[in-house]
Amino acid sequence: MNVAITPTTVDARGLACPMPIVKAAQWAKTAESGQLMDLLSTDAGALKDVPAWCRSTGNELVEQRAEAGVQHFLIRRA
Amino acid sequence: MTTELLERPVETSTQDLEPLPLHEPRDQTPAKTKEMVLISWSGEYDKVMPTLILASTAEASGVHCRVFMTFWGLLPLVKDSRRITGSNWMQKMLSFMQRPGIDHVKLSKMNFMGMGPWMMHTLSKQYNVATPHELLEVCQALGVEFLPCQMTMDMFGLKREDMIDGLGDPVGAATVIELMSHAQASLFI
Numbered sequence: 609m610n611v612a613i614t615p616t617t618v619d620a621r622g623l624a625c626p627m628p629i630v631k632a633a634q635w636a637k638t639a640e641s642g643q644l645m646d647l648l649s650t651d652a653g654a655l656k657d658v659p660a661w662c663r664s665t666g667n668e669l670v671e672q673r674a675e676a677g678v679q680h681f682l683i684r685r686a
Numbered sequence: 687m688t689t690e691l692l693e694r695p696v697e698t699s700t701q702d703l704e705p706l707p708l709h710e711p712r713d714q715t716p717a718k719t720k721e722m723v724l725i726s727w728s729g730e731y732d733k734v735m736p737t738l739i740l741a742s743t744a745e746a747s748g749v750h751c752r753v754f755m756t757f758w759g760l761l762p763l764v765k766d767s768r769r770i771t772g773s774n775w776m777q778k779m780l781s782f783m784q785r786p787g788i789d790h791v792k793l794s795k796m797n798f799m800g801m802g803p804w805m806m807h808t809l810s811k812q813y814n815v816a817t818p819h820e821l822l823e824v825c826q827a828l829g830v831e832f833l834p835c836q837m838t839m840d841m842f843g844l845k846r847e848d849m850i851d852g853l854g855d856p857v858g859a860a861t862v863i864e865l866m867s868h869a870q871a872s873l874f875i
Binding site: 623629630632633665 | 739746749814828
């Protein structure tokens with residue numbers, strides 16, 4: 609069964625390490641299992657840091673793409 | 687107290703993405719509690735920054751972090767408004783020479799009478815890096831435990847009312863050894 613889930617946009621554009629991860633963790637604290645987040649970042653370090661955060665916390669990195677100079681990380685709450 | 691960085695609102699996007707397969711329940715075995723202990727000894731700008739960045743990121747990644755603040759490292763936990771601390775002249779002299787508070791941390795090198803930290807602040811602002819003050823608040827909001835060193839408090843003549851709010855009880859070396867022996871990672875900074 610497929611359902612369309614609207615991801616919550618979490619805007620961490622312009623923020624440097626460690627703020628994108630802090631923002632992601634804030635979302636994860638309140639989100640329910642299965643919910644999606646579209647994390648936006650312009651921090652080059654986030655390219656490696658966000659996938660690492662997903663591995664540490666067990667949240668699933670569904671998709672990672674660059675769009676107009678902004679990295680989008682689609683993450684599903686474990 | 688939380689910072690502006692934490693208060694920036696989370697917007698909900700209106701655009702629907704491609705339908706996604708329903709989330710399959712994963713193995714729900716509880717993750718082992720991971721712990722990290724940092725010993726913050728230096729109290730300098732360039733060492734307090736990575737300490738706070740590691741602590742906040744650990745907490746954000748599900749690793750419970752405790753920071754033992756000892757010797758010079760204790761001074762950033764003194765309220766910024768405190769200028770002269772202690773009761774005898776030596777303690778007062780110490781706080782006069784080395785102003786306590788997170789907003790008054792100095793660089794370990796290239797301090798140049800305050801020019802260095804000023805340039806760091808300017809660069810941080812330019813590149814949107816959080817200041818030590820903001821990072822300390824982020825850490826506290828995320829649940830990092832700051833443990834002041836009792837011996838340092840006694841020696842510097844610092845009382846609980848001199849320290850910022852939300853700190854753990856002052857402890858000594860034995861407590862830190864116990865915490866470190868349970869933790870997966872410990873660092874002395």
